[in-house]
Amino acid sequence: xxxxxCSVFLLALLAPGLTRIxxxxxxxxxxxxxxxxxxxxxxxxxxxxxxxxxQVTWPxxxxxxxxxxxxxxxxxxxxxxxxxxVGAVIMIYSxxxxxxxxxxxxxxxxxNLFMASMLxxxxxxxxxxxxxxxxxxxxxxxxxxxxxxxxxxARSSALQALLVTGVGGLALLAGLILVGEAAGTLELSELLQxxxxxxxxxxxxxxxxxxxxxxxxxxxxxxxxxWLPNAMEAPTPVSAYLHSATMVKAGIYLLLRLSPILGQTAxxxxxxxxxxxxxxxxxxxxxxxxxxxxxxxxxxTISSLGTMVFLIGLDIPLSIAAAISYMLAHVLYKAxxxxxxxxxxxxxxxxxxxxxxxxxxxxxxxxLVAILAAxxxxxxxxxxxxxxxxxxxEVVLMAPRAAPLSILAALLTSIFxxxxxxxxxxxxxxxxxxxxxxxxGPVATNLWLGPLLLAGAGTLAGVFIGIIDKSLLxxxxxxxxxxxxVKPLALWHGFTPVLAFSIxxxxxxxxxxxxxxxxRAWTENWSRRHHYGAETCYExxxxxxxxxxxxxxxxxxxxxxRNYLLTVFISATVLVSSTLLWNGGIRFPTVWTSVNFGDxxxxxIILAAAYVTSRVGHRLVAxxxxxxxxxxxxxxxxxxxxxxxAMTQFSIETMTVLLFILIFHRLPLFSRLAPRRAMRFxxxxxxxxxxxMTALTLAAVSGPTDKRLADFFAKQSVPAAxxxxxxxxxxxxxxxxxxxxxxxxLGMAGVxxxxxxxxxxxxxxxx
Amino acid sequence: MEILMALVVGGxxxxxxxxxxxxxxxxxxxxxAILTNAVNLLIFTAARLTRGHPPIVEETLGRPSYPIAxxxxxxxxxxAIVIAFGVLAFTLVLFRRAxxxxxADNLDEMRTTDT
Numbered sequence: 001x002x003x004x005x006c007s008v009f010l011l012a013l014l015a016p017g018l019t020r021i022x023x024x025x026x027x028x029x030x031x032x033x034x035x036x037x038x039x040x041x042x043x044x045x046x047x048x049x050x051x052x053x054x055q056v057t058w059p060x061x062x063x064x065x066x067x068x069x070x071x072x073x074x075x076x077x078x079x080x081x082x083x084x085x086v087g088a089v090i091m092i093y094s095x096x097x098x099x100x101x102x103x104x105x106x107x108x109x110x111x112n113l114f115m116a117s118m119l120x121x122x123x124x125x126x127x128x129x130x131x132x133x134x135x136x137x138x139x140x141x142x143x144x145x146x147x148x149x150x151x152x153x154a155r156s157s158a159l160q161a162l163l164v165t166g167v168g169g170l171a172l173l174a175g176l177i178l179v180g181e182a183a184g185t186l187e188l189s190e191l192l193q194x195x196x197x198x199x200x201x202x203x204x205x206x207x208x209x210x211x212x213x214x215x216x217x218x219x220x221x222x223x224x225x226x227w228l229p230n231a232m233e234a235p236t237p238v239s240a241y242l243h244s245a246t247m248v249k250a251g252i253y254l255l256l257r258l259s260p261i262l263g264q265t266a267x268x269x270x271x272x273x274x275x276x277x278x279x280x281x282x283x284x285x286x287x288x289x290x291x292x293x294x295x296x297x298x299x300x301t302i303s304s305l306g307t308m309v310f311l312i313g314l315d316i317p318l319s320i321a322a323a324i325s326y327m328l329a330h331v332l333y334k335a336x337x338x339x340x341x342x343x344x345x346x347x348x349x350x351x352x353x354x355x356x357x358x359x360x361x362x363x364x365x366x367x368l369v370a371i372l373a374a375x376x377x378x379x380x381x382x383x384x385x386x387x388x389x390x391x392x393x394e395v396v397l398m399a400p401r402a403a404p405l406s407i408l409a410a411l412l413t414s415i416f417x418x419x420x421x422x423x424x425x426x427x428x429x430x431x432x433x434x435x436x437x438x439x440x441g442p443v444a445t446n447l448w449l450g451p452l453l454l455a456g457a458g459t460l461a462g463v464f465i466g467i468i469d470k471s472l473l474x475x476x477x478x479x480x481x482x483x484x485x486v487k488p489l490a491l492w493h494g495f496t497p498v499l500a501f502s503i504x505x506x507x508x509x510x511x512x513x514x515x516x517x518x519x520r521a522w523t524e525n526w527s528r529r530h531h532y533g534a535e536t537c538y539e540x541x542x543x544x545x546x547x548x549x550x551x552x553x554x555x556x557x558x559x560x561x562r563n564y565l566l567t568v569f570i571s572a573t574v575l576v577s578s579t580l581l582w583n584g585g586i587r588f589p590t591v592w593t594s595v596n597f598g599d600x601x602x603x604x605i606i607l608a609a610a611y612v613t614s615r616v617g618h619r620l621v622a623x624x625x626x627x628x629x630x631x632x633x634x635x636x637x638x639x640x641x642x643x644x645x646a647m648t649q650f651s652i653e654t655m656t657v658l659l660f661i662l663i664f665h666r667l668p669l670f671s672r673l674a675p676r677r678a679m680r681f682x683x684x685x686x687x688x689x690x691x692x693m694t695a696l697t698l699a700a701v702s703g704p705t706d707k708r709l710a711d712f713f714a715k716q717s718v719p720a721a722x723x724x725x726x727x728x729x730x731x732x733x734x735x736x737x738x739x740x741x742x743x744x745x746l747g748m749a750g751v752x753x754x755x756x757x758x759x760x761x762x763x764x765x766x767x
Numbered sequence: 768m769e770i771l772m773a774l775v776v777g778g779x780x781x782x783x784x785x786x787x788x789x790x791x792x793x794x795x796x797x798x799x800a801i802l803t804n805a806v807n808l809l810i811f812t813a814a815r816l817t818r819g820h821p822p823i824v825e826e827t828l829g830r831p832s833y834p835i836a837x838x839x840x841x842x843x844x845x846x847a848i849v850i851a852f853g854v855l856a857f858t859l860v861l862f863r864r865a866x867x868x869x870x871a872d873n874l875d876e877m878r879t880t881d882t
Binding site for chain 1: 768769770771772773774775776777778779780781782784785786787788789790793794795796797800801804805807808809811812813814815816817818819820821822823824825826829830831835836837838839841842844845846848849850851852853854855856857859860861863864874875878
């Protein structure tokens with residue numbers, strides 16, 4: 001099982017090379033592995049139907065409880081089969097669909113990466129592993145939506161999808177970590193036993209909110225739904241595979257997977273019912289407004305996802321079976337319809353419902369396949385969609401809360417779903433033909449084979465629902481509801497209220513179809529006057545973020561040295577002085593070295609010179625005053641037992657003054673640039689900083705002192721370094737490497753100085 | 768003497784900070800030089816002052832005649848003085864070059880930001 005995922009990752013890496021070598025058969029090459037894996041997973045049907053689960057564990061970060069562990073039960077098997085089965089069909093289709101595209105190789109790379117990540121997601125046992133694969137699907141989705149990256153719209157849609165699902169992913173990560181902390185384990189297979197522990201935990205509410213946010217963002221639930229219609233910028237096979245069949249089902253998978261752990265509470269049921277209900281009804285109303293076939297399909301996909309969330313949320317044992325059958329039906333008919341849309345787009349150059357017509361005569365096979373898929377979508381017998389919708393009604397009629405509202409929402413959703421199915425097939429295939437929108441030639445086998453297989457599977461699964469239920473659906477349901485015995489599914493239930501609802505739905509749906517133009521005109525008018533929605537909100541947030549960032553940058557990074565320095569000095573002064581005052585750090589030395597008259601004169605000269613540098617308006621005077629300060633300090637060093645320092649300071653100060661005098665006539669003149677207020681403010685800051693440093697110096701000389709280093713050097717100077725001047729031996733012997741480094745730094749500074757003085761661009765060489 | 772030194776350190780720090788906040792390049796560089804001197808003096812003072820006894824081993828005694836001035840801060844300050852000169856020289860020619868290239872005579876004109 002782990003090797004299955006690895007093999008797809010490996011195929012992804014080989015995909016560009018294989019595509020280059022064998023382009024004509026690349027689709028079949030790519031499909032071989034998913035087909036094999038599909039057969040492999042199907043071969044485990046018997047095992048999982050018997051309630052067995054398979055586990056594989058590889059250590060990853062054992063100290064953090066993170067393992068690359070996978071497990072297979074009925075639910076993950078169903079999803080794995082769908083991922084591989086639909087994946088194989090998509091591969092064959094894409095090779096023909098994108099045959100002329102120059103980046104077919106990298107397309108297969110991303111598609112295989114996605115397939116591997118999706119497989120990892122549905123098979124993961126460890127929650128962190130699950131999360132990693134979850135994010136990988138978002139990333140690959142980003143690359144695939146933006147596959148035609150020279151179009152602006154494709155790029156911005158890709159970014160939007162990534163940001164929305166990414167924010168959801170972060171919420172999910174937080175939720176999963178909380179689950180792990182609350183239950184003490186990150187393994188799903190162990191968590192399934194400890195649902196009560198988490199439901200009674202203090203963190204239960206944040207866990208549910210965070211996890212549900214992640215799932216809703218991924219499965220395009222209100223208010224995160226807007227990214228999915230925009231994701232239709234992706235090539236059509238990607239829309240079919242990621243954005244209807246598999247990736248958007250990841251949220252559904254997660255909700256199903258966690259419902260034994262988090263479910264059966266009022267919060268869980270209430271939230272899923274509300275969000276799912278709003279999404280399914282709201283987006284189907286948006287769907288029938290669309291004239292672009294892909295956008296129409298996208299909105300119906302959101303609606304179906306909403307229905308699944310709604311069903312998972314309903315507090316009825318049968319509802320899980322309803323959600324899973326509805327999902328299987330949706331995968332089969334929706335992927336098929338997407339692929340047909342791609343064929344029509346390729347053949348006629350348009351997917352505008354109002355421009356297409358009379359295609360049935362030109363492409364009868366496609367037409368038949370489209371009708372099969374659309375009938376399943378409409379929920380007509382004997383297709384799998386019929387089973388899904390019957391269960392939907394059956395469950396809703398038993399709804400424990402807000403039954404009238406739920407029934408109304410379900411009825412309206414299903415009616416408009418019939419209308420959408422009719423919109424997709426009736427006019428394009430049987431409407432009046434338009435000469436400029438007719439196909440150029442026959443459709444390649446590889447293109448129509450995929451939709452045919454998917455729609456055919458939907459039909460057969462409906463007819464043989466007993467077998468499908470027993471081998472595929474029932475094990476998945478019992479993985480979510482262990483111990484529940486659900487009655488076997490059947491196509492015919494007899495004359496029940498549900499059947500009456502179904503007939504009513506079909507009839508009303510067709511009736512609405514004939515009134516559709518009126519509805520479109522009305523909503524068009526309405527939406528022109530109302531411009532709010534989740535997408536507007538997203539755009540405001542997105543542009544607002546940039547505005548705030550640039551304003552903040554302008555404040556923080558304003559390019560003025562004075563402001564930067566003021567920030568540093570004021571914060572340092574305030575923080576250090578308050579700490580000093582708070583902790584009683586202001587102290588005076590108890591033991592003083594004596595002061596003589598010469599010291600007082602010297603200190604007076606230094607301070608006077610310092611005052612002169614800050615006040616004088618003439619550059620030469622300021623430089624001389626600076627020199628006076630340096631020489632004064634040298635004299636202090638000489639007085640206090642530091643002749644080496646005094647000598648160094650003398651020579652360096654002399655060189656500094658000389659350098660200044662050599663250079664300064666090339667520097668701009670002094671001018672009073674700062675306003676008086678700024679100068680006064682600076683003086684206050686500078687005085688505060690000076691006072692603080694005085695206090696710190698006094699505090700430093702008041703505390704105890706440690707002479708061990710001084711004693712060590714005094715003892716070792718002669719025996720170890722053969723020198724009597726201790727300062728010299730420290731510099732050139734004990735810390736010789738430091739001194740070498742210092743010499744290197746000086747050397748580099750010298751090279752820099754020389755380069756800055758001597759090197760100029762050719763056209764303006766300076767003397 | 769310690770209090771006197773603390774006052775000198777504080778005065779030099781204040782002057783250095785004030786000069787660094789000026790828009791004129793020469794003043795900023797002078798401020799940098801004064802601030803360096805202040806830091807050196809602070810390190811030197813913080814290790815206690817000893818008048819007139821350099822840290823030298825007496826040839827006859829085979830050890831210094833205690834009390835001596837602490838040699839460790841002296842070694843540190845000596846390094847600092849030399850490095851500070853390198854920094855100062857580099858800053859000086861850098862400002863000169865910047866002033867010539869941008870033809871700006873104050874720091875507020877020599878600024879760029881990312882936004």
